[in-house]
Amino acid sequence: MNASAHVLIVEDEPKLATLLRDYLQASGYAATMLHDGNAAVPWVRQHAPDVVLLDLLLPGKDGFSICREMRTFTDVPIIMITARVEEIDRLLGLELGADDYVCKPFSPREVVARVKALLRRVRGSGDLSAAPLLLDDERFEARFHGHLLNLTPVEYRLLRALAARPGHVLSRNQLMNSLYLDHRVVSDRTVDSHVKNLRRKLADAAPGHDPLCSIYGVGYKLDWQMPKI
Numbered sequence: 001m002n003a004s005a006h007v008l009i010v011e012d013e014p015k016l017a018t019l020l021r022d023y024l025q026a027s028g029y030a031a032t033m034l035h036d037g038n039a040a041v042p043w044v045r046q047h048a049p050d051v052v053l054l055d056l057l058l059p060g061k062d063g064f065s066i067c068r069e070m071r072t073f074t075d076v077p078i079i080m081i082t083a084r085v086e087e088i089d090r091l092l093g094l095e096l097g098a099d100d101y102v103c104k105p106f107s108p109r110e111v112v113a114r115v116k117a118l119l120r121r122v123r124g125s126g127d128l129s130a131a132p133l134l135l136d137d138e139r140f141e142a143r144f145h146g147h148l149l150n151l152t153p154v155e156y157r158l159l160r161a162l163a164a165r166p167g168h169v170l171s172r173n174q175l176m177n178s179l180y181l182d183h184r185v186v187s188d189r190t191v192d193s194h195v196k197n198l199r200r201k202l203a204d205a206a207p208g209h210d211p212l213c214s215i216y217g218v219g220y221k222l223d224w225q226m227p228k229i
Contacts, residue, residue: 005119006030008049010040010066011081012058020053023108024115037061041069049076051115054098056082064096071097071178072157073137075164077118079111095174132206133163133222147205154179155198158191162212162222171219195220 007029011017017033024031032049034040037058044052052070056063067078079100100114134143140156142149151159161178162170172191179194199212211222 005050005115006032006047007051007053007115008040008043008047009033009053010037010058010063011035011053011055012037013055019108020111023112027112027116029115035059037063037066040066044070044074044076048074051118052076052078053111053115054078054080056080067096067098068177071161075160079114079118081106081111095171096177097174132209132211133159135160135163144202144205145209149201149205151198151201154194155201158194158198162220166222169215169219169221175219 007024009017009020009024009031011020011033012035014033014035017035021031021033032043032047034043038060040052040054040058040061054063054066058066063080063082067080070076070078077100078098079102080098081102081104083104099118102111102114132145135156136142137160140151140153142151142156142159149159157178158175161175175191179191195212195214199210202212203210213221213223215221
């Protein structure tokens with residue numbers, strides 16, 4: 001299983017990055033190192049790694065900004081690695097879409113174990129090809145049970161964010177970060193309005209099948225546990 005997984009290490013300390021690479025390769029993973037934050041997003045767009053190990057304090061562009069930008073186009077699992085141990089930093093990283101958080105100093109074996117666990121979880125529940133939904137990021141097109149959905153760009157990004165983590169509840173704040181690339185400030189009602197429109201279009205494509213669940217006071221999730229048509 002490991003041989004097919006590619007891990008990107010974005011870390012400006014060469015010795016630490018090399019240590020992580022060596023441990024990952026010894027566990028059967030392919031690993032690439034980047035030391036500058038500005039190179040991370042273009043590399044991810046071009047190579048589509050399976051996991052990203054992302055330091056926060058980087059030259060060029062910080063890890064928070066990289067995480068926020070990546071979540072506008074990919075659901076790649078992100079493990080943040082940093083010397084910043086304050087709770088607010090950990091919460092902010094998770095709010096921006098990181099999947100896990102490791103504080104320095106750490107054991108390289110622990111990081112490898114977290115990569116393995118995250119890949120098992122993602123491959124077990126996050127494979128969109130197994131869901132009744134197909135997404136085409138280049139054309140901004142979505143098909144639900146084989147029917148093309150007529151989505152606006154904002155609705156597509158909303159569906160993409162939810163589909164990236166099926167079964168996971170995403171708060172309105174998390175969804176807001178995915179909807180607007182200019183990071184404009186919008187109200188909860190704006191998100192609710194987009195969700196309402198998206199739910200209607202899903203229902204039109206597959207009547208009687210509503211995978212979009214509202215969790216009162218929390219947010220929304222996609223749940224594929226429904227009858228097939």
